[in-house]
Amino acid sequence: MSLPTSREILAGETEESDESDEIETELVRGFMLTRGRTRATVAELAIETLVSAPAGVTARDDIRDRQHQRVRDLLVGPMSIAELSAHQMIPLPVAVLIASEMVAAGHLVAGSTLGSDDTDFLRDIRSALQLL
């Protein structure tokens, strides 16, 4: 069974969709998944940020938003916001918004992102690429 897409959710469909190469142009607006918001009310995380469930916390009873619950259920290990977006078939800006708000609420923890100002890190990348 594949994860339900937002189209299936909105249509109330639970059956598996056929694996057609053609994805229909979507009629559901992304902000339907975010209760109308198009910007996060908290600082937005970068799309490559790895998010994961807080250590030692398995309960999600305190997560009221079902979209947030679905994100929480998907995470068995660290996953980037971009991957969340792809696996749940929600638009990237929507995934950024949801993940950022869940991190702010303590329902997810976020890893750090690295930039090009870290020379040691750049050397590590070069070494890793050379070993590929």
Next chain:
Amino acid sequence: MTEPDNIHVPTPDPGAVAERAASAVATTATRSAKIVIAGGFGVGKTTFVGSVSEISPLSTEASMTSAAAEKDDASKVDTKMSTTVAMDFGRLAVGQDIVIYLFGTPGQSRFAFMWDQVSLGALGAVIMVDTARLDDSHAAIDYFESKGLPFVIATNSFPHSPLGSPEQVRDALALAPHVPVVNVDARERSSVKQALITLIEHLLVLRAQAAVAPPATALV
């Protein structure tokens, strides 16, 4: 808050979710970084990403207005007018605790709305160029130059495209002398790997130059 009544959210089967998530998550890393792979439709971005990615490239819808993605389809070159746009990306582990993401981003100016989110905080960019369609790359070059995001130019090897020397490509694109220009075969892992190494070495050179340059405040 309650869900609107007309929206039924099915509960995903926990087993299926765990199975799918396990295949998607092969990392315990917590640190990540990204590199932008820019270029026009059909120039080979997804092929480039797929050649080094440890997962099959994933696709995500980059705009807020739609909840599903269309494929980045070479058959739609020059005719694609939709406001929905797919962004393909891949993943590469570096050492034990770092993951690099490679985001393939359309290079035409009508997709500029998504560039900020993709490029902000990126290490740098590889701008892929088809030498038969050089004009497709101007918008991306202008954008990354204006944002100060370092980039290298990678000319993809297409049978139909004229072979130009790096100098000719540099002239045609009016590139600054320090911008590396490399030829790449996006299908070849070793070739893609070399293009990425060129970008990282370019970044290291820029870091070294920044380190020896006098602070701006010291300039009279």
